[in-house]
Amino acid sequence: MLEKLDFLEEKYKDLNGKISDPDIINNINEWQKYVKEHAEIEPIVMKYREYKEATEQIEESKEMLNEKLEDDFKEMVKEELNELQKHQEELQEEIKFLLIPKDPNDEKNVIVEIRAGAGGDEAGIFAGDLFRMYSRYAERQGFKVDIMSTSSQGVGGFKEIVFMIKGKGAYSRLKYESGVHRVQRVPETESGGRIHTSTSTVAVLPEVDDVEVEINMNDVRVDVYRSSGNGGQSVNTTDSAVRLTHVPTGIVVAMQDEKSQLKNKDKAFKVLKARLYEKQVSEQNKEIAEARKSQVGTGDRSERIRTYNYPQGRITDHRINMTVYKLDNFLDGDIEEMVDALITTDQAEKLKTIEK
Template sequence: MLEKLSSLENEYRTLEAQLANPAVLSNQQEYGRLSKRYAEMGSLIAAIREYKKVLSDIAEAKELQFDPEFGEMARADLEALEPRVPELEAQLERMLLPKDPLDDKNAIIEIRAGTGGEEAALFAAELRDMLIKFAQMRGYKPEILDTSLTDLGGVSKVSFAINGPGAYGLLKYEAGVHRVQRVPATETQGRIHTSTATVAVMPEAEEVDVQLDPADLEITVSRASGPGGQGVNTTDSAVQVLHKPTGMIVSCMESRSQIKNKERALSILRSRLLEIKRAEEAAKRREDRLAQIGAGERSEKIRTYNFPQSRVTDHRIGFTTHDLEGVLAGDLSELHEALKKADQERQLEALSQSA
């Protein structure tokens, strides 16, 4: 393991030297590529150096443990340091797991109201706001693609993009069925209702990922409707794309530009087709339960938001927090750290079983 860690440190030092090279500085594309890798390695290198320092301190303490003057201090150091070795090794094992290359992509998110009528639509709108706030807190840029509003301000369905490197890796844990338990505003007798909304999270597919045959597409345009000001209804900007082989229909009308709406609709279609392909591949393998944590099965109930007890429970890992208000305000950090750790532990378990 130490040899591999030293190799990574050497790579990091090489990157530092390259980033200071004037020839690299003048090449924006190369500088961007190296900077990204350098930033990605930062936390890993910090963990490696901490691990090596602990090993060095242990070796030094062992040499001094029987010294008449420093022995007692050295033995106390050993008692504190030795339990840290397996902890740091487990941390490094998780950090060295292979990364899904799709994690770096933008994310396309589709939320649909499920069971519960208008209450489900209101909950879907809250989930939209929660995920957008979470992404914004992390520095990502949201972009609404298509929305179907209800009379009381809910959404029957909404699709939006989260743009920025690593957006899909951040948000993939949100895929699945979200359940809310509360007294709806429309309830006159104070009864608690249970409603659901479905969240699909897809890596944004590019043309290189999924190639579309124009003969398979039927594209129609129409006047946009809904929010967007007076100009939204004056041009044929809304775009609907029918994918004939699958019968899949994608619409986009949020922009006043027909060209942009068409590009976005095709992007959503490619992302859906990529997700179908990935699901089929996962079904063939089935050795990786990560599909239920990472990619997320749309039929699986993943989380419950219980308003009477101010409780949020993620059923995949048995995680519960009583900060319901904070979660709905976009503070998903603690929850996502727990999901990420569980995800890594399952990958390690799968690797050990296949070894």
């Protein structure tokens, strides 16, 4: 770890020179790149310098204890040494956390896709429950929810719902929700009182900028058609619905909830960019050795991550073996305890790789 910190300190000195260089200042893009990099490593370097200063003071105190000192003064030096050692340990832990690689998407808005899985109508009802849970959580956090696309089912709930949660840090809080969510409960239509198991799939995608995902318009087929279902007077009267097909990957995105074709097209491109970005990141992650991956990660949409058991009133997250017994509150958006536990576990796993 110390070698890494020495390297960062040298890099920081080098960046200090670059952001003050008139030639680089004249090249605004290059200068901004160096300023951003400088700002990212500055907290680590400042903390490391504080750590080195504490280390020097500890050495000085130890040397003083080897000298002939009066008893009162010796006790004072010992006390100071204990305080310095405690401070040094605290700084070491702070530095470890600062060294945890930052997820560049953490501050972004998120696009959440919930799809009914196995379980027929009950899976669609559960998809609706999950949508309400995330909407209530967003409300508690001061985030805004913008529904992008819905596909309802006859008995209530959704075959699919796509929505955006807007707010600083939304992705950092919700990225661990990707995966298969399982519900165990007695459906209202079940006269025999038998417990049914159903699933819904959740995908959490960061909203991406044009710079991060470049789409060649020649690769996208755009189809417009008349919307169907709930949509007011424009239903079946104007070609407002939009379907985008990204030919190289086969990804298809359809939007019809807005009356305006332009708005549907804009929303469809947001989702397409997010899905292409997810595909790109997913392929990169596959190249990383299994030993270096976090146990929690951001979840795979095919991985069963959590069970909601109604008869026992419990929610169990299988990745961290955590169970809470407050089902009603949880489904009302009180998921903070679980979110915090997932973040803490993920950070602990990443810390292990730093300490190796």
